[in-house]
Amino acid sequence: MKKLLVIGVILVLLLCALGVAAWMYAPVIGLRLLGQAIGGTVQASSVERGYKEGLLVFTLDGVALKGSVEGTIKKWHLRINP
Numbered sequence: 001m002k003k004l005l006v007i008g009v010i011l012v013l014l015l016c017a018l019g020v021a022a023w024m025y026a027p028v029i030g031l032r033l034l035g036q037a038i039g040g041t042v043q044a045s046s047v048e049r050g051y052k053e054g055l056l057v058f059t060l061d062g063v064a065l066k067g068s069v070e071g072t073i074k075k076w077h078l079r080i081n082p
Contacts, residue, residue: 023049027058030078040067056080 027047035042045062056079063073 026056027060030058031060034065035067038065038067038069040065040069042066054081056082 027044027049031042031044043062043064043066044060046060048059048061050057050059058078058080060076060078061074063076065071065073
């Protein structure tokens with residue numbers, strides 16, 4: 001019984017660590033996927049993460065798109081319903 005408790009605690013801690021890593025790297029992964037979609041690169045000067053009114057909110061400042069689509073976005077608010 002004690003082994004099951006230890007294994008359960010380890011699994012919960014591992015899932016928490018994966019959640020934190022996903023939260024921290026979500027903007028990076030999203031920008032990389034967007035860059036692949038446009039066949040180029042996407043860069044952002046700053047990223048803010050938050051949780052507001054039941055939505056995950058990412059605010060990206062100074063987004064530069066280079067590839068088949070080119071341009072800049074001053075401020076981009078991305079809201080995701082989890």
